[in-house]
Amino acid sequence: MKKKYFLNANILDPHNSLDEFGGLIINELGKIEAVGKKVNKNNIPSREKYIDLKEKHIFPGLVDMRVFVGEPGYEYKENFRTLSNAALSGGVTSVVTMPNTNPIIDNVSIVDFLKRRGRDKSKINIFPTASLTKNLEGTNMTEFGLLQKKGIIGFTDGLKTIQNTRLMSRIMNSAQDLDSLIIQHAEDYELSKDGMVNDGIISTKLGLQGIPDVAEKIIIERDLALLEEYRCRYHISQISSAKSVLTIKEKKQSLKFSCGVSINNLSLNENDIGDFRTFLKLSPPLRTEEDRLALVDGLNEKAINVIVSDHKPEDEEQKRLTFAGAATGSSGIETLLSLSLELFHNGSIKLNTIIEALTSNPAKILKINKGNLNIGNDADFCIVDINKPWIVKKENLLSKSKNTSIENKKLQGKVTNTFVNGEELYKI
Amino acid sequence: MAIKSDKAVRISQKHLLGIQDLSISDVNYILSEANQFIKLNRSKNKKLDTLRGKTQINLFFEPSTRTQSSFELAGKRLGADVMSMNIVNSAIKKGETLIDTAMTLNAMHPDLIVIRHPDSGACNLLSQKVNCALINAGDGRREHPTQALLDALTIIEKKGKVQGLRIAICGDILHSRVARSNIYLLNMLGAEVNLVAPTNLMPKDVERFGVNKFYDMKKGLKDCDIVMMLRLQNERMNSSFLSSNREYYEYYGLTPDKLNSAKNDALIMHPGPMNRGIEIDTNLADDINKSVIREQVELGVAVRMACLKIFCE
Numbered sequence: 001m002k003k004k005y006f007l008n009a010n011i012l013d014p015h016n017s018l019d020e021f022g023g024l025i026i027n028e029l030g031k032i033e034a035v036g037k038k039v040n041k042n043n044i045p046s047r048e049k050y051i052d053l054k055e056k057h058i059f060p061g062l063v064d065m066r067v068f069v070g071e072p073g074y075e076y077k078e079n080f081r082t083l084s085n086a087a088l089s090g091g092v093t094s095v096v097t098m099p100n101t102n103p104i105i106d107n108v109s110i111v112d113f114l115k116r117r118g119r120d121k122s123k124i125n126i127f128p129t130a131s132l133t134k135n136l137e138g139t140n141m142t143e144f145g146l147l148q149k150k151g152i153i154g155f156t157d158g159l160k161t162i163q164n165t166r167l168m169s170r171i172m173n174s175a176q177d178l179d180s181l182i183i184q185h186a187e188d189y190e191l192s193k194d195g196m197v198n199d200g201i202i203s204t205k206l207g208l209q210g211i212p213d214v215a216e217k218i219i220i221e222r223d224l225a226l227l228e229e230y231r232c233r234y235h236i237s238q239i240s241s242a243k244s245v246l247t248i249k250e251k252k253q254s255l256k257f258s259c260g261v262s263i264n265n266l267s268l269n270e271n272d273i274g275d276f277r278t279f280l281k282l283s284p285p286l287r288t289e290e291d292r293l294a295l296v297d298g299l300n301e302k303a304i305n306v307i308v309s310d311h312k313p314e315d316e317e318q319k320r321l322t323f324a325g326a327a328t329g330s331s332g333i334e335t336l337l338s339l340s341l342e343l344f345h346n347g348s349i350k351l352n353t354i355i356e357a358l359t360s361n362p363a364k365i366l367k368i369n370k371g372n373l374n375i376g377n378d379a380d381f382c383i384v385d386i387n388k389p390w391i392v393k394k395e396n397l398l399s400k401s402k403n404t405s406i407e408n409k410k411l412q413g414k415v416t417n418t419f420v421n422g423e424e425l426y427k428i
Numbered sequence: 429m430a431i432k433s434d435k436a437v438r439i440s441q442k443h444l445l446g447i448q449d450l451s452i453s454d455v456n457y458i459l460s461e462a463n464q465f466i467k468l469n470r471s472k473n474k475k476l477d478t479l480r481g482k483t484q485i486n487l488f489f490e491p492s493t494r495t496q497s498s499f500e501l502a503g504k505r506l507g508a509d510v511m512s513m514n515i516v517n518s519a520i521k522k523g524e525t526l527i528d529t530a531m532t533l534n535a536m537h538p539d540l541i542v543i544r545h546p547d548s549g550a551c552n553l554l555s556q557k558v559n560c561a562l563i564n565a566g567d568g569r570r571e572h573p574t575q576a577l578l579d580a581l582t583i584i585e586k587k588g589k590v591q592g593l594r595i596a597i598c599g600d601i602l603h604s605r606v607a608r609s610n611i612y613l614l615n616m617l618g619a620e621v622n623l624v625a626p627t628n629l630m631p632k633d634v635e636r637f638g639v640n641k642f643y644d645m646k647k648g649l650k651d652c653d654i655v656m657m658l659r660l661q662n663e664r665m666n667s668s669f670l671s672s673n674r675e676y677y678e679y680y681g682l683t684p685d686k687l688n689s690a691k692n693d694a695l696i697m698h699p700g701p702m703n704r705g706i707e708i709d710t711n712l713a714d715d716i717n718k719s720v721i722r723e724q725v726e727l728g729v730a731v732r733m734a735c736l737k738i739f740c741e
Contacts (some may be wrong), residue, residue: 204631205572207548209610276549320527322547324568 001422005050007041009383010057014352015360015372023050024058026379030422033372053383056416059092059355061380063371064333065183065260065363066237067383068158069088070359070400071117072110073102077401078313078330080121083333086399088426089384090334091243091415092309094125094370095343095361097102099136105140106131111150123425125380127153127366129183132171136160137295141171144180153366154181156237159283159328160425161187161219168223172230180234181366183225186244187284191215196323198287202270207325211285213241220244231256236363238262238308240284241296249303258365259307261295261338263332264405272405278319278326279403282310296348299357306365309336313401330405334397339406341413351386359366379422430504439738442563443555446571447612448475452612455577460729462581462734469505471580471728474607476557479508480736486512487529488565489545494700495565495575497543501730508540519525526550534558539726539740545568548658555610569605574740575699576609578731582616582724583654586695591618596642596649596690598624599658599680606699607658611637626680628669645679645686654692657682660707673706682708687718696722 004075007023013035027346044050072078078086087095097114099105105114105128118126123219130152134140134348149400155175161184164170175182192215197203199210220236224247236259246260261278262282281285312329319326320360332339336395340358343349363371373381392409394402418426439457441449451460468474476627484503488496496512502518504512515529526545533541543551550566555562566572583590595614601623611634614621621639623630635641642648649655660676670676677683687694696712696719703708713719 019626174627197631201633203635204608204634207568207605272691276552317525320525322545322550322553324547325526 001030003033003048003285004052004422005039005044005048006058006383007039007044009052009053009056011035011058011373012352012355013060013373014068014356015060015363016374018373019352024381026419026422031376032373032379034104034375035385043078045176046321057384057386058373059091059382059384060359060371060373061382061418062337062358062367062418063094063096063368064092064309064311064336065096065306065331065362065366066098066262066310067097068087068100070313071101072113076319076400077315080117080126082398082400084119084123086334088418088420089398089415091337091418092124093250093380093382093418093420094127094334094368096129096366097241098128098156099129099131099160104136105129106130106134106136108143108146110151111147111152114139115151122403124420125370127368129167131155131157132157132162132182133167135246138162138164141167141174144174145178148178148180149239153368154183154235156183157185159185161185161189162181163189165222165226167408169226169230172226172232172234175232176230179233181235183235185237186216186219186239188215188218191218193393196285197273198270198285200270200288202273206273206276206323213230213243213287213291216241216284217243217247224255224257227255227257230373234258236260237376238265238284239295239304240265240287243296245294245303248298249301252303253366258305258361260308261299261304262310263307263336264310265292266295266299267339267342268309269406274331277325278321278323279330280405281326281328282330282405283328296343299349299353305357305361307336307340307354309333312398314403315398315401319403321341329403331397331399331401331403331421332405335392335404335406335411337382337384337415338390338411338413342411344386345412378420380418380420383417384413384415386413387411388416390414411423440505443551443564444573444739445551445555447576447609447616448571449635450573452680453694455580455613458731458734459581459584461738462577462731465730465733469661469726474505476505476506479503479506479539479640479740480490482508482509482540483537484510484540484736485533485538486510486542487515487533487543487564488513489515489543489655490566491516492544492565494728498725498728499565499732502540502729502736503540504519505729508736508737515646518576526553530554530557534560534617540736544739563735563739565614566605568606569603572605572608573609573667574728574732574735575606576613577699577735578590578724578728579610579656579699580613581727583721585723585727586680586720587653590614592660594620594651595654596622596624596652597656597658598645598648598682600629600660600664601625601634601658602629603661604658605708605716610656611639622652622707623671626670629664646689649689652694652695654695655682655690658705659699659701674704677706679704682712684712687712693719697721697724699723709731711726
């Protein structure tokens with residue numbers, strides 16, 4: 001590989017508190033050789049060709065902590081190859097995959113298969129999670145220790161929540177012993193039973209069963225009460241309501257844990273569901289505008305650490321149904337960064353906070369050396385024109401499934417190039 | 429009759445999916461047309477040829493007796509060819525999706541499809557896929573527009589108007605499409621609407637539709653001109669919405685004592701089928717001076733004839 005020189009870029013790397021105008025050099029091994037203002041036209045060899053980025057931005061490659069891939073079992077929704085292409089076009093170079101596949105990622109033998117497929121078919125870094133409980137049944141723990149040794153990054157039941165409090169306490173104990181990361185999707189099943197949308201004016205108007213916000217809060221409060229007793233690495237997958245933000249703010253003063261939010265809940269509210277748009281049937285559901293603003297505030301106040309795409313590809317057959325019959329989730333890895341930038345452009349959140357929540361914070365929680373522009377590290381990064389306007393069109397999406405929650409939305413800011421290990425794998 | 433016959437002779441919507449989509453002139457148009465059918469339905473020769481050569485398909489995904497027969501009769505009296513399909517035990521049970529069923533039926537070139545479905549929004553989904561007019565005969569908890577229209581017509585028959593009346597809707601509001609359609613329609617026509625229900629059966633934030641909420645039935649019925657009772661479904665008892673039938677009857681059943689809070693000439697309505705002794709005292713239900721439950725059924729046919737005629741045009 002030839003050395004590559006990028007000049008005249010706005011470089012933002014929250015991990016290294018780097019926010020300056022300068023350049024980036026990739027060495028022959030695809031590692032970062034130098035970065036920052038000291039890299040300029042005057043101190044690179046004059047015979048070398050360089051790429052003038054004309055004030056575009058360089059961000060570390062995004063780390064997306066909540067991604068559903070269809071392999072194994074649902075390849076018709078998304079496979080590693082299509083996921084990679086979709087991710088790269090959105091500047092995402094590392095993903096944490098959910099274990100809700102068929103078969104479920106709950107034992108060592110399936111992890112080998114997953115790692116092999118991920119390595120052979122994927123161009124991005126795949127960090128698989130395994131399920132917390134066997135067969136996602138919420139009754140028996142999986143082998144955290146053995147799974148971790150095979151390369152499992154964390155444990156979660158993905159779409160499901162551990163309802164049994166005693167089991168949760170034992171999970172936390174084991175996680176403490178083994179230094180495992182526990183990721184919880186917070187939802188009390190009795191309160192959310194048959195629910196499809198936020199419990200409020202929209203559920204009343206559309207005649208759909210509501211999910212009260214307290215269904216989320218009650219699990220968070222329970223888990224945090226347990227965490228006081230059983231200290232482990234605990235992460236709340238994604239929250240949706242003002243009440244949850246408040247609880248988390250309070251508890252963070254005395255407890256160590258982390259929390260994520262889906263870009264959908266951060267950018268949209270329940271009114272966007274309109275006339276039964278099943279692509280906006282999400283879990284957790286979109287809630288009120290007040291809830292959305294509280295989530296934005298939570299990110300600004302560091303109560304929320306991570307923004308995820310909650311990328312859940314579903315084919316048309318799962319969505320061309322009545323609202324009650326349709327699957328939850330939306331495809332969003334390609335639009336994660338651009339939609340996040342909307343919050344910067346409209347003055348809600350600082351650019352540094354957004355990029356931190358998309359790069360260094362998830363890497364820190366996962367304990368991986370990604371999401372940064374460290375010298376000597378793999379050159380995983382994206383080049384972004386943060387002002388470029390574009391419109392989300394279903395037919396232009398690279399994901400195998402087209403269930404975007406923001407069809408026809410006008411966005412500002414687009415990834416123009418994405419590099420993994422110093423190799424340009426996406427170019428607009 | 430106080431129904432204004434607006435000059436608007438066209439309806440603003442292609443389909444009748446819900447009262448929410450209708451304008452006041454749409455409503456007046458439907459009610460004035462329906463009004464003309466009342467007399468016809470009471471005469472000896474009830475057959476017209478307005479819809480001769482037209483095909484009407486009744487697509488019922490939920491068991492129904494009165495609504496389905498009412499639509500069937502309405503279509504036949506207007507001279508349409510009516511086909512009723514009960515999907516409760518048909519292909520859709522074998523895995524065919526709603527959209528595929530709709531496409532299949534659409535290929536037979538019907539002029540009208542009347543649909544009832546247990547899922548809210550089912551008719552909205554279907555309306556995007558068919559060429560003919562679609563009439564919602566009840567979708568989940570969302571809307572049951574022809575029921576609300578026939579209720580309004582009944583009120584106008586008996587009281588001369590809706591404007592300015594105080595109307596109580598009592599019972600299981602949460603699960604009721606009849607309640608939702610009536611809230612929209614009665615509000616539109618200028619009534620004051622009181623909702624009476626235990627909190628477990630009251631939809632969240634419903635006051636934002638411009639109605640008053642009451643948990644005490646006597647207070648909710650105070651000075652009301654109309655008391656509209658809703659059916660309480662038995663399964664509500666099993667899921668702890670309520671503790672028992674007898675407690676419900678004690679607090680929310682319509683009894684002569686509670687009815688005393690309403691105006692002396694207050695009328696009792698019920699969309700049927702009734703649970704006597706649970707939501708309504710059996711003697712009150714049969715009191716011909718107070719109960720207009722049978723008129724509701726009668727005018728239901730007229731309203732459905734009007735809807736079929738108007739939306740078929």
